[in-house]
């Protein structure tokens with residue numbers, strides 16, 4: 001994937017977390033995640049952790065997540 005900012009080739013990888021991840025307009029979150037979930041609730045993720053495939057540009061230091069690629 002080419003970076004939309006500088007047109008250089010991006011590196012494929014994962015954003016990882018031991019917790020579920022979501023995108024929202026506001027920073028605060030309660031017990032339940034609001035907004036767009038980036039990871040699925042599954043027993044497998046409890047043991048393996050959560051990961052969202054993405055592309056990273058080291059030149060611009062930006063990360064792009066495609067929800068379609070992640071089945072979200």
Ligand SMILES: [Zn+2]
Pocket residue numbers: 003004005006007008057058059060061
């Ligand atoms: Zn770039």
